[in-house]
């Protein structure tokens with residue numbers, strides 16, 4: 001069976017109508033072999049504008065549905081995702097090139113956020129606040145915000161939609177999804193799964209969850225429309241620099257989850273066996289194509305020679321292979337552009353004095369597939385390409401000797417997503433987690449930078465954009481807060497002792 005045939009049978013089993021992915025002008029490809037696997041009919045900008053209108057109408061109805069009832073829809077979505085897990089996970093492997101375990105893990109992340117959101121649907125609490133005025137009560141209420149535009153990247157083609165959609169739906173907001181042009185098929189499949197949950201739920205407003213397949217012009221419709229109350233965008237810092245100001249210009253709200261240049265700091269006391277495994281997964285997993293991928297590693301000079309040669313060996317021996325036919329740990333890069341960006345970064349690293357281990361192309365999957373051996377680059381200093389995110393499996397390794405200085409270096413890049421320290425020293429650990437430590441949105445101890453679970457808020461600072469998605473109180477970004485003061489007395493005392501007596 002060809003890859004295209006397998007893709008077709010998966011899509012049909014997942015409930016996608018053939019006219020959505022066959023016979024259209026928009027080709028989609030699998031990075032596993034570079035083969036075309038879909039021919040979609042893209043949506044138009046006019047179609048996107050009509051979708052926004054439908055979402056705005058759906059909002060008026062959905063906001064009045066009690067939140068726990070909205071949670072029931074998400075509970076059903078979680079059930080349907082459980083039933084679809086094997087097929088959808090396989091489709092993620094086909095379309096994004098993830099290993100089987102990571103493809104399934106991505107669907108598990110969707111299921112987890114559904115479970116979280118179902119519980120949340122009964123916990124959208126506001127505070128009751130002490131008031132200075134007698135006979136008054138002050139409180140906060142949280143209301144649905146409006147349609148949410150979700151713009152996602154190829155690397156987590158379905159989980160990031162689910163992080164946003166599960167929360168938005170329980171918060172009372174319709175969802176408009178613009179997936180990456182590189183991964184439209186998993187988006188269509190996710191919407192088919194959603195449609196089954198919706199059918200089981202019963203009557204739902206039309207346009208509660210929609211997908212827009214096509215190029216950046218569709219994302220632009222969402223970004224520019226005042227009816228889209230929130231834009232939640234995942235992608236590069238370059239994309240965020242365009243989207244953020246445009247949403248702000250219309251006083252829209254945005255959650256930006258942009259680039260990462262995540263680092264690990266290995267201290268003298270570190271458990272090196274553990275650090276080795278954590279760094280290997282963090283830096284090579286998902287072929288270096290996670291926002292949270294470990295891209296820099298600072299190793300204390302006293303353990304450098306004990307750790308780095310072992311890491312170099314792990315890089316030389318890690319299994320690279322077709323994720324559909326093997327259980328290899330490293331699959332393909334998404335496309336040729338990713339491969340070229342990786343090679344350019346390695347050339348720049350050599351020019352900056354780096355010693356490159358690995359990084360060359362591996363002949364798997366044919367000429368249109370881009371498999372590479374992950375690269376470990378020993379750098380004399382944090383210069384050149386080390387300061388930038390290259391979305392490929394490159395780990396820059398540097399030595400350190402003074403703790404305060406390594407924290408400075410750790411924080412001396414534009415992005416601020418994820419970070420980790422490997423230490424058994426209490427002082428180093430606490431300093432890393434303190435106000436004077438890592439400046440990232442995620443700071444870990446004795447685990448890598450990637451692989452966050454959904455219960456925590458996910459996102460980062462500085463050029464990562466400042467947004468938070470997923471767990472903790474990230475839901476507040478999807479609702480509007482009203483502060484209510486209620487006077488149940490017979491007087492009208494003014495705050496701050498102000499007197500304003502007429503007659």
Ligand code: UN1
Nearest residue numbers: 156290291292450451452
């Ligand atoms: C991303 O790379 O955009 O922490 C998301 C992780 C995943 C999510 C990453 N749970 O690696």
